[in-house]
Amino acid sequence: MVEFAPLAMPQERRLQTLAVLLWVFSFLVLTQLCIAAFIGLLCTRFWLCAVLYVAWWCLHRHTLRRGGRCVEAVRCRVLWKYLRDYFPTVLVKTAELDPSRNYVAGFHPHGILGTSSFLNLCTESTGFSALFPGIRPYHMTLPLFFRVPFLRDYFMFFGLVTSDKESGAHVLSRKEGGSLLAIVVGGAREMLDARPGAYTLLLRHRKGFVRLALEHGAALVPIFSFGENELYGQVKNPPGSWLRQIQNQLQQVMGFSLPLFHGRGVFQYSFGFVPYRWPITTVVGKPIEVQKMLHPSKEEVDHLHQRYLKELCNLFETHKLKYNVPADQHLEFC
Template identity: 60%
Template structure:
């Protein structure tokens, strides 16, 4: 295979965009492991006091992630996120207002490989979320596992990430003042195994926990679809029932994280690597679906709201797909 190298004449702006995405991919794939190793290595150096002091702080700060976290507006406005936004580019589109007096459960689709659209739109201010939805504070849910990594937990909390458990989401939705939007990548890690160009398969049929959560707290449901998310990476063929898919699914159940064998481009060449392709991602936020509060909803009530949500998501996709280069004969498939 011939390798296509990047030309030397690449403008500085594009080099900075690539650098921004390199740090993001590294943060997603290896920063947590790096922080854990650093924490323990420091114990055996003259800087051991750093790990000891952090350990004490960590003990007293243990519950912070599940109590709204500790976001940093300074971090969310870093220039690096603007360069990352422009690399693809990533844009955010509003189709309806969100009332800051209410709380919301936002379903983000598809998960993709590295959740680029959801992260950029809801964990940074690079795409203008505060201007489009004034008074609304977004919180993206992430696997609780990552909040057990020293140093890394503080980094991800600063972007507005919280653990993806019921207690963490409920803490925010209980706030009667409103203005909180809990963003859930509904398909979760398993859906990333289907993330490849041209794929429109969503894990949603049996994903009803987010609907129950919304009903219990009277939070409106908001469907969101990121057009182009699945175009960012290629993935080794792993059809359902294949030996590779079987191994991936077993590992996902054991480890809690999926391991898609993805690839795209590199830093200095365009033929292979772990950086995403420069493909546009447009995240379209649908209109809120009103929910009647019921602390103990029946299965029938949950199923009914789940059906309404699925129909609204399908409608959102159909109304906007041709604007974002999705062929007219392509439709969402729910599994």
């Protein structure tokens, strides 16, 4: 039975739905549109524009590994406030961050679209700069997206940087401090476990972010986003199933996963690709002090990694009852 949306809807809610539609649209087809636009320019009388863009790309090819090109006007657009209010999304601070220090933040979970990490770290819709004055967030994402014409520049406008060691090292090597390098540690593979009521994190063997923090003496900050996994349902794909095997193979080939997710529609609530209206609360934990080690040993990395897991679990257990997580629900690491 299809449940239709009421005809009489406040304008505010319509604008929120429009904002989330644009967000989903950009996630699903913006890459293809950018490629098509570039090829289209080459095949028309405006081919010179495409050639000039390639020249400009080559001239600034190292920018994405040197902190990107963040534009505050893009981060502060009113569109993101409507997107925030659709769920709604709230950012919660539990401790101060010293602007004279650099930080490596682990963001959990990935979810299907990574909505909360985008809203909190790539826009000012939840007031990151007001909560943490003097701190500039840099959000790591797949290098694949920075190989797409026009899309690479659009991503850099939000403070997104490529997820390689060179890029992270540049952000964390700033002596004046004030940089927060955010890493969605579970990455694209964690999308395959994103479903309502699931709290499985791909983290047990992910230690690169810990080693990066040790090499630069950057404090580790655990961040957990309650509600992220509730935004979409997903077709059952338990480990070992034929569907999960296909998804894992595609992930190895393309570098990202293809979850079969579903949500609601625009004019009905029963099916579609629009996320459910579910509140998201992103809690920023207390920084874990890290002693700088240029060449940390495996034992030192493992020790700090275990401490990080413990602090992340403490953060989850402390706040879960406030945000409708059952008392018997705990984090699981794989």
